[in-house]
């Protein structure tokens with residue numbers, strides 16, 4: 503592929519996202535079942551965070567993970583047979599809503615009988631969204647205030663109404679489970695249904711922050727948020743228009759690789775100095791040429807003139823790259839108590855332009871953030887080995903007949919609220935850019 507082709511492809515994707523232009527759609531059919539070699543590793547799936555998984559009468563009910571990038575979900579109930587029908591129909595349909603939906607759900611590879619631990623079962627084979635992740639952080643977010651389908655018994659309706667009630671009433675979604683590898687030490691923490699059922703109010707936001715590894719002082723990694731939001735906005739747009747489906751008790755599955763985030767932060771010196779595992783020695787950070795115009799510099803070298811280009815400084819003899827401690831000792835701190843006519847202006851400039859930041863760091867962050875979002879926007883296939891969101895669990899999905907066609911408000915409201923939280927978290931990271 504030459505550069506021109508890449509450029510044209512990127513442009514097309516960005517236009518699609520921002521202006522809603524429809525691209526000619528490649529017809530994507532169900533893929534053949536991937537070849538499982540006879541010695542293929544098939545094991546209980548460790549990164550399952552919600553859903554059926556306990557063992558009943560000696561029978562394991564959870565997902566299996568294969569070493570070829572797929573997971574196998576057992577078909578144990580009538581509702582899961584409905585999920586098979588859902589995947590079959592969506593993967594072959596011409597309906598534009600369903601064609602678009604194929605981008606937001608795991609790839610479907612058919613069904614297969616398999617004997618695990620002495621028990622034979624039918625399984626749906628799906629793309630493993632955590633494939634190749636070294637430290638998969640996974641969160642299951644069940645969407646909608648109503649989590650029962652039209653065929654639910656009164657008993658099931660009562661059970662569903664009583665679970666996660668506070669969270670569903672307030673946010674129109676709930677969090678049945680998540681797992682996170684801590685950036686600071688690689689430790690795995692799992693949060694299950696019991697934890698999820700207690701969440702309400704601000705605790706919900708804190709749980710999301712914990713999942714994003716942003717509960718500490720360092721905050722959430724902006725590039726990670728952008729990665730998620732790029733896909734969430736597409737899903738939100740789809741949900742606000744699609745009339746083909748009613749989705750009860752489906753989930754958003756968020757996945758990202760903590761190892762990748764850690765590497766990205768370290769490479770860009772984003773949080774490096776705040777993470778214990780990568781702390782450089784004190785004084786090891788160097789100032790860039792741009793950071794010479796710090797508040798200290800402004801105090802001692804400020805010429806007393808402000809032009810359209812900003813404050814004017816006296817010429818500095820040489821640009822030092824000595825460690826921070828040494829640089830500091832060679833400047834006189836500004837007299838903050840001074841009543842100089844410039845002190846108020848300088849104060850304002852300090853607030854607005856944050857002179858005391860390292861601009862190389864800032865540029866790195868800006869570049870990284872834009873690269874991440876451009877990569878995501880220009881790719882039709884989100885890269886699962888970094889971070890993405892997909893819709894999963896279609897055991898209670900119902901296709902609308904033509905005369906029923908309408909937006910699914912229950913699903914849409916849940917998505918809107920979830921996206922809003924991510925947008926708020928993104929705003930909290932604005933200082934990483936502006």
Ligand SMILES: O=P(O)(O)O[C@@H]1[C@@H](OP(=O)(O)O)[C@H](OP(=O)(O)O)[C@H](O)[C@H](OP(=O)(O)O)[C@H]1OP(=O)(O)O
Pocket residue numbers: 552553554579581644658661662665678695751897
């Ligand atoms: O209580 P039940 O029987 O409705 O079981 C729920 C399952 O319903 P099903 O067995 O398919 O009828 C239900 O499955 P669905 O999402 O309805 O497919 C969930 O696994 C639910 O757990 P949670 O709400 O995600 O914490 C399960 O709820 P828990 O009781 O495990 O919390």
Ligand SMILES: Nc1ncnc2c1ncn2[C@@H]1O[C@H](COP(=O)(O)OP(=O)(O)O)[C@@H](O)[C@H]1O
Pocket residue numbers: 549550551552553554555565573575608628629630631632640642753755894895896897
């Ligand atoms: N395609 C997938 N890739 C990776 N993990 C998955 C995938 N599908 C499901 N999971 C994991 O399995 C869990 C349960 O899946 P789900 O389809 O909701 O099952 P259930 O019908 O038992 O509720 C999810 O929370 C997630 O952790």
